[in-house]
Amino acid sequence: MTVAPLPTLLLKTNDLRPQDFSTPRDRFDSAWENTLSTLLGLGRTAGADFVEFFLERNNYISCQAEDDEITSLSPRLVTGAGVRVFRDKADCYVSTNDLTFNGLRAALDKALAIMGLTLPGPNANLADINLELLRDYATTKGKDDWLAQCSSMKEMGEVLLAANSALDKEASHVQSRRAVYFRDWQEVLVAASDGTFARDIRLTQSVGYNLLCADGEHRSSIGQRAGDTSDPAFLRQWDYASAAASVAESAGKMLYADYVESGSYPIIMANKFGGVIFHEACGHLLETTQIERGTTPFIDKKGQKIAHENLTAWDEGLSPDAFGTIDMDDEGMPAQRTLLIENGILKNFISDRAGSMRTGHPRTGSGRRQGFTYAAASRMRNTYIAPGDYSVEELFASVEKGIYCKQMGGGSVGPTGQFNFSVSEAYLIENGQITKPLKGATLIGEATEIMDKISMCSNDLDLAAGFCGSISGSIYVTVGQPHLKVDSITVGGR
Amino acid sequence: MPSIQDIAAYAESSAKKLGISKYDVYGSSVDETSVQVDKGDPKQVKASNRSSVIVRVWNADGKVGVTSTSDVDPLGMDLALQTAQEASEFGVSDNIPDFSPESVAPTADVQVETVPPAPVGDLIATLVGVEKQLLEAHPAIASVPYNGLAQRAIDRFYLNSAGALRQEARSYASVYLYSKTEQEGRKPRSAGAMRVNRGLPLLDIEGCLKEATEKTISHLDYDKVASGKYRVVFSGEAFLSLLGAFSNMYNAQSVLDNRSLSTVDSLGTVVASPLLSVYDDALHPENVSAETFDGEGTPTRRVPIIEKGVLTQFLHSAGTAKRMGASPTGHASIGAKVSVGPSYYHVLPGDEASREFTLDQAENVILIDDVQALHAGVNALQGSFSLPFDGWLVNGGHRTSIESATVAGDFCDLLKAIIHVEPQAEITPGGICPRVWVDALSITGEG
Numbered sequence: 056m057t058v059a060p061l062p063t064l065l066l067k068t069n070d071l072r073p074q075d076f077s078t079p080r081d082r083f084d085s086a087w088e089n090t091l092s093t094l095l096g097l098g099r100t101a102g103a104d105f106v107e108f109f110l111e112r113n114n115y116i117s118c119q120a121e122d123d124e125i126t127s128l129s130p131r132l133v134t135g136a137g138v139r140v141f142r143d144k145a146d147c148y149v150s151t152n153d154l155t156f157n158g159l160r161a162a163l164d165k166a167l168a169i170m171g172l173t174l175p176g177p178n179a180n181l182a183d184i185n186l187e188l189l190r191d192y193a194t195t196k197g198k199d200d201w202l203a204q205c206s207s208m209k210e211m212g213e214v215l216l217a218a219n220s221a222l223d224k225e226a227s228h229v230q231s232r233r234a235v236y237f238r239d240w241q242e243v244l245v246a247a248s249d250g251t252f253a254r255d256i257r258l259t260q261s262v263g264y265n266l267l268c269a270d271g272e273h274r275s276s277i278g279q280r281a282g283d284t285s286d287p288a289f290l291r292q293w294d295y296a297s298a299a300a301s302v303a304e305s306a307g308k309m310l311y312a313d314y315v316e317s318g319s320y321p322i323i324m325a326n327k328f329g330g331v332i333f334h335e336a337c338g339h340l341l342e343t344t345q346i347e348r349g350t351t352p353f354i355d356k357k358g359q360k361i362a363h364e365n366l367t368a369w370d371e372g373l374s375p376d377a378f379g380t381i382d383m384d385d386e387g388m389p390a391q392r393t394l395l396i397e398n399g400i401l402k403n404f405i406s407d408r409a410g411s412m413r414t415g416h417p418r419t420g421s422g423r424r425q426g427f428t429y430a431a432a433s434r435m436r437n438t439y440i441a442p443g444d445y446s447v448e449e450l451f452a453s454v455e456k457g458i459y460c461k462q463m464g465g466g467s468v469g470p471t472g473q474f475n476f477s478v479s480e481a482y483l484i485e486n487g488q489i490t491k492p493l494k495g496a497t498l499i500g501e502a503t504e505i506m507d508k509i510s511m512c513s514n515d516l517d518l519a520a521g522f523c524g525s526i527s528g529s530i531y532v533t534v535g536q537p538h539l540k541v542d543s544i545t546v547g548g549r
Numbered sequence: 550m551p552s553i554q555d556i557a558a559y560a561e562s563s564a565k566k567l568g569i570s571k572y573d574v575y576g577s578s579v580d581e582t583s584v585q586v587d588k589g590d591p592k593q594v595k596a597s598n599r600s601s602v603i604v605r606v607w608n609a610d611g612k613v614g615v616t617s618t619s620d621v622d623p624l625g626m627d628l629a630l631q632t633a634q635e636a637s638e639f640g641v642s643d644n645i646p647d648f649s650p651e652s653v654a655p656t657a658d659v660q661v662e663t664v665p666p667a668p669v670g671d672l673i674a675t676l677v678g679v680e681k682q683l684l685e686a687h688p689a690i691a692s693v694p695y696n697g698l699a700q701r702a703i704d705r706f707y708l709n710s711a712g713a714l715r716q717e718a719r720s721y722a723s724v725y726l727y728s729k730t731e732q733e734g735r736k737p738r739s740a741g742a743m744r745v746n747r748g749l750p751l752l753d754i755e756g757c758l759k760e761a762t763e764k765t766i767s768h769l770d771y772d773k774v775a776s777g778k779y780r781v782v783f784s785g786e787a788f789l790s791l792l793g794a795f796s797n798m799y800n801a802q803s804v805l806d807n808r809s810l811s812t813v814d815s816l817g818t819v820v821a822s823p824l825l826s827v828y829d830d831a832l833h834p835e836n837v838s839a840e841t842f843d844g845e846g847t848p849t850r851r852v853p854i855i856e857k858g859v860l861t862q863f864l865h866s867a868g869t870a871k872r873m874g875a876s877p878t879g880h881a882s883i884g885a886k887v888s889v890g891p892s893y894y895h896v897l898p899g900d901e902a903s904r905e906f907t908l909d910q911a912e913n914v915i916l917i918d919d920v921q922a923l924h925a926g927v928n929a930l931q932g933s934f935s936l937p938f939d940g941w942l943v944n945g946g947h948r949t950s951i952e953s954a955t956v957a958g959d960f961c962d963l964l965k966a967i968i969h970v971e972p973q974a975e976i977t978p979g980g981i982c983p984r985v986w987v988d989a990l991s992i993t994g995e996g
Binding site for chain 2: 080119121124125126127128129130131132133134135145146147148149150151152153162165166168169170208209212230231267274275276314317318347348349350428430464465466467469470471472473475476477479494495496497499500501545546547548549
């Protein structure tokens with residue numbers, strides 16, 4: 056019997072030392088192929104079923120103007136990497152700051168050891184990992200110069216001071232005014248033992264106001280933010296004059312507002328940030344992370360009615376400029392558009408690689424993480440309720456006594472599907488008309504019950520930038536919806 | 550990973566090269582491992598070894614710039630100092646931060662033993678065993694969807710160009726268990742518990758298991774609660790959550806920023822019932838996370854915040870203390886704008902109570918074990934809160950779990966409506982606090 060010789064591409068582990076694994080410190084590109092494919096080969100040879108490296112460089116800066124002074128300008132520079140090793144359906148994630156070959160190999164060694172595996176010894180033949188031609192979303196989409204095109208420190212200061220000055224002119228009873236901005240530039244490279252090899256640059260920016268007004272015992276605080284993911288000129292194009300007028304108007308109305316009287320009410324949720332109701336009450340419960348844990352009531356409801364027939368909802372990463380938009384997820388999969396609910400019927404879950412492996416639901420380009428210290432998990436991107444057929448006037452006309460939730464605060468959902476979220480700007484509706492401002496409202500309910508009570512959607516879908524904290528850290532997301540009516544919900548207040 | 554002495558040498562060399570004569574550096578290096586399990590199998594193991602520093606640079610005009618970085622090698626330090634120098638051009642001109650006058654003062658002599666990390670296999674085996682016990686504790690407990698056993702070793706340091714150099718090492722281990730029930734025709738219920746100590750061998754895992762079990766079972770018998778005003782008893786943990794959420798009341802930076810429930814004139818005024826006293830005590834023996842210096846190198850200490858209802862002191866950084874004619878209290882976090890934050894609360898009775906209150910005899914009282922969604926339901930600038938909670942309606946010692954409800958009110962009013970601070974304190978990761986009784990709070994039940 057003759058044995059075919061091993062392909063020359065296969066390395067022996069004792070050949071690794073003479074290889075040149077020096078890789079560029081200031082750029083993630085195809086120069087990393089040799090380093091990463093070798094490391095992935097080491098992991099596979101050790102017995103791992105799947106290995107993935109995630110490399111990150113981050114150049115972040117935040118700036119804050121208080122009254123008429125820049126009081127904080129904080130740059131942050133981060134580099135790091137994480138390696139994820141799967142053995143059957145169990146996985147391990149190890150992160151490090153050390154991006155040298157030896158640093159990454161040490162992280163891999165640690166991950167393998169945790170999984171009961173060891174790096175191959177001398178003379179072992181190394182599994183050959185053929186990475187695909189680098190899918191470079193950064194270069195092909197012209198993002199390489201984005202950081203250089205962003206506002207300088209000087210411009211940040213000038214814009215925020217001008218914005219704060221505009222706010223001072225618009226608002227009354229001002230106790231403190233803040234204009235805040237951040238720019239988060241992130242370069243990522245993903246390489247995995249299935250051949251995945253992809254690079255991207257993300258540019259996330261946010262700017263907004265935080266206004267505190269006080270008159271004796273009366274106080275109101277209103278925050279407002281805008282966000283963007285792909286426009287280096289975002290800050291210099293910020294329409295702070297209109298934002299100042301809007302924030303000042305809201306703060307003025309809420310300054311003397313009465314506290315909401317607790318009880319059960321029909322409510323109308325405004326469009327844009329009202330979408331947090333769907334994010335909390337349903338979106339999180341459609342992540343495969345929740346299926347894995349058994350913490351979603353929708354676990355076996357695919358194809359079944361879980362919401363009112365007037366409700367259709369999407370999660371996607373494609374909307375231009377939206378805060379949750381990504382060209383690829385943090386596992387290197389291109390983003391896509393995922394229909395979650397169609398006319399009340401549950402169509403799809405939101406899945407990452409591990410979630411797909413463990414639950415059987417297909418990946419949706421939703422593996423996301425805050426940074427290299429987190430393993431990716433199934434997370435939302437731009438999530439919104441589709442527009443309906445009603446007009447806003449029809450929604451109001453249907454309410455005899457209820458609450459108009461114009462601006463939402465944050466919210467959360469628990470392991471049994473109970474959700475809550477706060478309303479930062481609310482008004483009483485009487486006989487279809489807004490009659491007075493209210494404050495201090497928190498909405499609570501059960502996900503399975505609320506979804507069937509969203510009975511009317513208007514035709515004015517709009518999106519808003521938000522932050523979502525969960526198992527893989529804080530990430531940028533979009534929430535959105537048209538104006539909608541919830542037939543009845545519990546409102547906690549005084 | 551470079552040693553602190555290496556980092557100090559890199560900083561000195563970079564500063565010299567860049568013509569920087571005044572700087573300081575705060576940093577830490579963390580080595581941590583955590584495990585989760587799912588029905589007897591490891592679900593995910595995470596490990597991390599990373600460092601980061603934050604550098605402040607004063608330029609020739611005396612203005613300060615800041616940069617933080619995870620690259621702590623010579624090249625990384627060069628870039629960080631250079632970026633901070635660039636940022637210093639845009640630093641504030643009024644109330645510029647300076648080195649703490651206490652950055653070279655002696656710190657408390659706290660002997661803290663660090664515990665070596667346990668093998669990952671031991672973490673997994675321990676957690677698998679605990680999960681099994683929790684699942685077997687009651688037929689209704691169907692899963693432990695959130696669980697974790699973690700250990701962490703941290704080295705932190707502060708140094709400055711005036712010769713300050715502080716360093717300390719700590720180790721921690723923590724366990725959390727959050728179980729969920731399933732019963733035919735009943736809504737799922739959940740509850741959890743957490744413990745922290747210096748290392749796995751010292752961790753009170755049995756106590757955590759017992760608490761998670763008892764709480765989960767106690768929520769099986771649930772019912773709606775009618776909306777209205779109730780006498781409310783906050784557990785130590787719940788009260789500490791509120792105290793933390795409204796910490797702007799005694800945070801000097803918030804006061805100076807006009808973003809506080811207090812003003813500079815509030816010291817010495819009555820802000821709470823005389824039954825209440827609150828201290829912040831980073832060095833309390835029960836504080837597993839005791840640190841002897843803050844982000845500016847100032848030694849930490851015990852600070853009285855509220856004594857018998859009177860606001861007695863603010864928490865300070867070096868900068869706020871200078872502006873308010875006080876001493877720094879060891880509560881600063883270094884940054885472009887230095888922030889101030891509490892370390893470890895110690896809540897205790899103030900004046901002696903004139904009446905006895907016991908849950909065994911109380912009627913129609915709500916015991917709140919845990920408040921949730923503080924990020925959403927607290928408006929710290931207005932003083933208002935409206936929060937979902939886990940708790941029970943207590944009648945003559947009998948507890949009925951509350952299905953779903955919120956508690957709402959004004960924090961300043963709440964402090965003054967305290968009618969009893971129990972003598973027996975609970976020890977939690979964030980502080981020590983007894984149960985606190987408050988009159989006439991709004992409770993909204995669902996439905």
